[in-house]
Amino acid sequence: MLIKRSSPHAVPLASEITPQAIYEERRKFIAKMALGAVAGSALWEMANREAFAQAPAGAKIAAKRNAAYSLAETLTPVKDATTYNNFYEFGTDKSDPAENAHTLKTRPWTVQIEGEVKKPMTLDLDSLMKLAPLEERIYRLRCVEGWSMVIPWVGFSLSNLIKKVEPTGNAKYVEFTTLADKAQMPGIRSRVLDWPYVEGLRMDEAMHPLALLTFGMYGQVLPNQNGAPVRMVLPWKYGFKSAKSIVKIRFLKEQPKTAWNVSAPQEYGFYSNVNPNVDHPRWSQGTERRIGEDGFFKKKRETLMFNGYPEVASLYAGMDLKKFF
Ligand code: MTE
Helix, strand or coil: CCCCCCCCCCCCCCCCCCHHHHHHHHHHHHHCCCCCCCCCCCEEEHHHHHHCCCCCCCCCCCCCHHHHHHHCCCCCCHHHHCCCCCCCCHHCCHHHHHHHHHCCCCCCCEEEEECCCCCCEEHHHHHHHHCCCEEEEEEEECCCEEEEEECCCCCCCCEEHHHHECCCCCCCCEEECCCCCCCCCHHHHCCCCCCCEEEEHHHHHHCCCEEEEEECCEEEEECHHHCCCCCCCCCCCCHHCCCEEEEEEEEECCCCHHHHHEEEEEEEECCCCHHHCEEEECCCCCCEEEEECCCCCCCCCCCCCHHCCCCHHHHCCCCCCCCCC
């Protein structure tokens, strides 16, 4: 674990912040350790995780800062944003993606766009990136586990792509699928989720200008562990809605089956808007810890409705957000 924890009592218990399946897997692992069944080398590796953390790929990506999407908040240090990740295809520990994602081959890369569209197409990365001018936007990202970051992302509104492929009148939802390749992604051998990782949005959510098709962060191309070469960033929703390393975007009549909803429907809804008034069944969503900034003894921040993006509220007018969580 890369984040220094001065007191084990100042942070939530693993059982509070970890999906049930993983929590149980970890308990088994701990039990094995107690039996002395885990090799010494694995223990050494765990103790030296920080040494393995992979630096960002480093290639610069030119983008103009969009002042309309700026925040007067301290940016999360790049080291934290690139070494404290969730990308289960590369392992379930926060440090696993930075250690393991170097095996992901991000070029050549294509994204297949299909389903209820007049112009289905397969775009290579360069063509995709040229669909609209790249912008830098500073967004808050709030993870369902109770932590948050503030990151300068580089990309453009997904609506640019949607307009290009001309959805039919039947297109009510958009589905995003992550690459699932055992050869490149060691985490796929574990059955923690039903692979591939799938996420989805309602069409009006996908068209909202905040929904960012993302190619970079901190002025550089996305590091593999952050979802290279292309991912979504949806700042008003819990982080898991922002699918990484996307290979397919499908337009659908029906609501797609999303990976976390399939895995634990009572815990992870389709909408998953950040909402301090709707607790996760196993923990409160009222507060959050800002990674890299707040000390463990520091009072947590209050979580804001829609993560502080009230402009999306009209998308949900008249909906009971306790039911449609
Ligand atoms: N996308 C894929 N394919 N696999 C994942 O495990 N994790 C999600 C989301 N996208 C995930 C994913 C979760 S839970 C979060 S909080 C964010 O990615 C984390 O993004 P970051 O690591 O860039 O902060």
